[in-house]
Amino acid sequence: MKKVYLLSALLSALAVLATVAASVRGAPNEDGGAREGASAREEAAPARDVRTSPSRPGGAAGGRDADTPIRVLLDGSVRAMTMYEYLPGAVMGEMPASFEREALRAQAVAARTFALYRLDVMPNSRHPDADVCADPNCCMAYADGAPDKIADAARSTDGIYAAYGGEPILAVFHSSSAGSTEDSGSIWGGELPYLVSVASPETPEQNEKYTAVVAVSPEEFRDAVTSVYPDASLEGDASQWITGITHTRSGRIASLTAGGVEITGTRLRAMFGLGSTAAEITAGDEGIVFVTKGHGHGVGMSQYGANAMAASGADFEKILRAYYTGITLTMIQE
């Protein structure tokens, strides 16, 4: 493991930055619909075929989204809506309207797909009376007042979703990646064939929150670790506390050992509010500094990457195929 010893002056400066960085939610959203809740442990329930789902009466005028009922948990109550009514709010909640049109269309298809996955493949046991909720840490964010540009992204992709093996995929996404996306298996244990690491083209210049710094004192680090892992022994020279850093295939932190206990990268990210697990760690007597690249868990579509692809001329289908390996773009059956 590489260890760097920092000057105390630098650490002091970074500590100020860290307070800010730790409190800032990432743009365009914290986790991009990617949901720690969308974990492999939820992958065991039986699947239904979207085309035979009883929730899909179909046939009426107004498009396939308009024929797709969805129950949405909003402000504590379940609202019966259609996909046509719901989708612009989900896109609005998850991606800035300033993004490129094709990125917004890719987001609309990803959001529709995520909702169909909840409807037809894997209902969320946290809210059995609703198909989706508006908690971005559970399902997808939702915001009213979507402008025409976002409504058009939903309307112009009416009924289109990403499928694998004939079913809607778990279309997770995140704010930005660090050069490449993450394997689902590295984060959630269960590898999904369409959620594997691929190159992602966003650059730091396109996203002011691409790089983030979190610095903690030795005491803060010890308190955070021992509150979760009481057996951790963190005494003496803090520069020696972190050992055995392992990395995932995409270069993110898979795990490390601190005070004799193994901590996964995902857990570390949650404990210290890191932007991502694509982190460089420096440990010294003054404390521990994490410098991260990208924001979110890194699995599935990168929103800033999608925007970069769109700016380079890619359409929404090309964007989706780039981030979700081996998918078929499918139409909700009428």
Ligand SMILES: [Zn+2]
């Ligand atoms: Zn939910």
